[in-house]
Amino acid sequence: MCDHASSNDPYPGLDEYIDNLAYKKENLIGILHYAQELFGYLPDKLQWHIAQKLDIPSAKVYGVVSFYSFFTMKPRGKHVINVCMGTACFVRGAEKLQAELEKQLGIKTGQTTSDNLFSLDSLRCIGACGLAPVMMIDGKVYGRLHEPEEIRQILAEYRSEPKLATIGL
Template structure:
């Protein structure tokens, strides 16, 4: 398989570090084959930049020789990927059926009140981001929230403040 043509580091209106694009380019160049590697590359890009803004998505598309809409489709489908900067701690509330019927809507409303933000926003101090996600696959523990990679199951409204305070 031939490799996509070399792409220079993109100019961007955002304050994205050029070193990040150089690191990402090196990562992509060292993959044996880029066919089927889009998700792996997106994970690396998010690790480097902290999120996947439009310029990073377009850079990846150009580098892989695929349409930008294909990259955006993958980014928007998976709740793991973020298109906006995130807080130091990401709180994800499962809104899948099992969690919802067991009170996830009350949990997320309590989090919104406590943090003073809506879903997909970041607190003013940059400490927390709040996300509602489709399903995290822990239905037996419903309702479930994740703080970063830590799972909290069978969460009750009165536990929300205590959980958040651990991360302040």
């Protein structure tokens, strides 16, 4: 059922990871973490594959994927922007930051730009409360963001990165 034709097919890597686990069903969450790292997201087909591999109903896999906010069933943009919505950031203007990002990117939180460059999301506290309000782009933290111009400049840095010839997924 699965397409194994492409040369950089991540399925064999995933299967090997699963085969090497001493306990499989008990490690469903660990497997999903690994799969999301390999594939970038967890589409239906992949969930079904994992279910078969572990010999459990695919409804159970879906149940777990949909329960945890860390897992995503939609492909993400090249850069993931996360606005911290912890209480400390909230009282220091995280909502304004989020609105400004939504305005500049032209998307709502949870969406991806049409050029697949940015996904905008929010998360709860990254522990950099001293820098509130903060956002994180691909793991890099930007703090004390109050001016729209600052945000524009940061986004511009990512926009001006040389584009990859093809995006092979």
